[in-house]
Amino acid sequence: MARENKSRFAILGLLSLQPMSGYDIRKKIAASIGHFWSEGYGQIYPILKQLVVEGLATSVHEPQTGKPDRVVYAITQAGSDELRIWLKAPIEAAVERNELLLKLFFGRQLAPADNLAHLHRFRERQQQLLAEFEMLRAQVEGPLAHLPDAPYWRMAIGYGLHSSEAMLRWCDETTVALKKMQSLQENSM
Amino acid sequence: MARENKSRFAILGLLSLQPMSGYDIRKKIAASIGHFWSEGYGQIYPILKQLVVEGLATSVHEPQTGKPDRVVYAITQAGSDELRIWLKAPIEAAVERNELLLKLFFGRQLAPADNLAHLHRFRERQQQLLAEFEMLRAQVEGPLAHLPDAPYWRMAIGYGLHSSEAMLRWCDETTVALKKMQSLQENSM
DNA sequence: CCTCCATGTATCTTGCGGATATATATCTAG
DNA sequence: CTAGATATATATCCGCAAGATACATGGAGG
Numbered sequence: 239m240a241r242e243n244k245s246r247f248a249i250l251g252l253l254s255l256q257p258m259s260g261y262d263i264r265k266k267i268a269a270s271i272g273h274f275w276s277e278g279y280g281q282i283y284p285i286l287k288q289l290v291v292e293g294l295a296t297s298v299h300e301p302q303t304g305k306p307d308r309v310v311y312a313i314t315q316a317g318s319d320e321l322r323i324w325l326k327a328p329i330e331a332a333v334e335r336n337e338l339l340l341k342l343f344f345g346r347q348l349a350p351a352d353n354l355a356h357l358h359r360f361r362e363r364q365q366q367l368l369a370e371f372e373m374l375r376a377q378v379e380g381p382l383a384h385l386p387d388a389p390y391w392r393m394a395i396g397y398g399l400h401s402s403e404a405m406l407r408w409c410d411e412t413t414v415a416l417k418k419m420q421s422l423q424e425n426s427m
Numbered sequence: 428m429a430r431e432n433k434s435r436f437a438i439l440g441l442l443s444l445q446p447m448s449g450y451d452i453r454k455k456i457a458a459s460i461g462h463f464w465s466e467g468y469g470q471i472y473p474i475l476k477q478l479v480v481e482g483l484a485t486s487v488h489e490p491q492t493g494k495p496d497r498v499v500y501a502i503t504q505a506g507s508d509e510l511r512i513w514l515k516a517p518i519e520a521a522v523e524r525n526e527l528l529l530k531l532f533f534g535r536q537l538a539p540a541d542n543l544a545h546l547h548r549f550r551e552r553q554q555q556l557l558a559e560f561e562m563l564r565a566q567v568e569g570p571l572a573h574l575p576d577a578p579y580w581r582m583a584i585g586y587g588l589h590s591s592e593a594m595l596r597w598c599d600e601t602t603v604a605l606k607k608m609q610s611l612q613e614n615s616m
Numbered sequence: 617c618c619t620c621c622a623t624g625t626a627t628c629t630t631g632c633g634g635a636t637a638t639a640t641a642t643c644t645a646g
Numbered sequence: 647c648t649a650g651a652t653a654t655a656t657a658t659c660c661g662c663a664a665g666a667t668a669c670a671t672g673g674a675g676g
Contacts, residue, residue, distance in 0.1 A: 241632090241662055244524070247529075259623095270532075275528075284627090329530065329548065334463070340460060342582050343460055345514075347443065348511065393605075396600060400597040450655050467633055495654060497655060
């Protein structure tokens with residue numbers, strides 16, 4: 239079987255929150271699920287049109303003054319049903335590509351300093367992510383705690399927290415190992 | 428700028444270990460970097476041909492008896508150079524799609540039991556991965572420890588260990604939260 | 617004044633994933 | 647003993663994904 243189109247369901251999911259234009263969807267993704275999902279216009283616009291054809295969404299053309307007209311899409315009952323079916327369906331795991339690990343795997347072909355540089359950049363990114371997740375957690379435990387979706391947001395944030403913390407630990411462990419190798423190489427020259 | 432072709436470099440990397448056929452490459456990936464990289468024949472065969480055209484690899488047709496003939500590819504000096512340039516090049520981060528988090532994000536539209544089911548399947552997978560990584564660590568700390576690439580393998584395995592351990596912690600934490608929500612819902616009915 | 621940025625819709629190219637086709641030999645189970 | 651599964655080996659097709667780019671307009675800032 240061919241790969242199933244997950245973008246469809248991500249878009250349906252966003253439309254289940256509120257009616258939106260294609261442009262809105264992109265912004266909404268960045269402001270909500272942007273840490274673990276992304277969609278480009280290349281998916282969004284064709285899929286929105288197809289959702290209408292399939293009766294999973296409706297579209298309304300809204301003329302605007304001063305700005306380009308917008309086409310606002312809303313989910314239908316059939317769309318909600320399809321979405322819920324997909325949400326329930328089990329997730330089949332796939333190997334996700336990890337460029338850092340691939341480069342490290344062939345790391346013997348580089349100087350330890352080059353590998354350390356990769357690790358350092360990765361560590362900084364994880365540090366930054368961790369800070370973001372901590373801010374998000376503060377939001378969702380505080381001012382947003384009463385919203386009905388807050389518990390689910392908390393789960394996604396918790397995933398990020400555990401993940402980035404683990405990555406930082408791994409970075410430190412691996413940096414030590416690489417620095418040891420580096421000093422061994424220097425001494426042997 | 429268009430997306431850069433990473434498959435090229437993964438394949439060059441494998442050829443840097445030893446000359447191989449397309450078929451070998453696929454098997455080799457499964458046996459080495461399979462936990463964080465995958466390639467299908469749809470990439471492998473066209474890329475191998477192109478590597479030859481670009482002078483990054485050479486090909487030798489080997490007739491065999493009883494089996495189909497094989498075409499064995501070997502990396503050239505130019506290929507090694509290209510590979511090393513790529514290995515050194517900094518990694519640009521991209522959001523990787525996470526279907527589990529997407530489904531959990533819209534989790535309010537499901538019964539807690541459905542979310543728990545997703546979590547349970549994910550936990551089992553992580554548990555299994557952790558066991559695999561622990562076996563690999565035992566290999567690389569023991570019988571394979573003397574190989575020159577062993578330190579780099581250890582780093583990749585360490586990544587997997589930290590990651591799956593963190594995921595298990597998150598699963599347990601999140602399961603508790605979902606079960607609480609579940610019992611609250613039951614009591615309110 | 618000119619450039620950048622925001623709003624908004626739309627498409628093109630390249631890359632990736634996985635299924636499938638083809639052909640032969642060996643291994644396994646009924 | 648034979649039918650079906652598995653291994654060897656190369657090759658292509660299709661749909662999904664990423665992101666660059668095109669087009670049009672108006673406001674903000676150097």
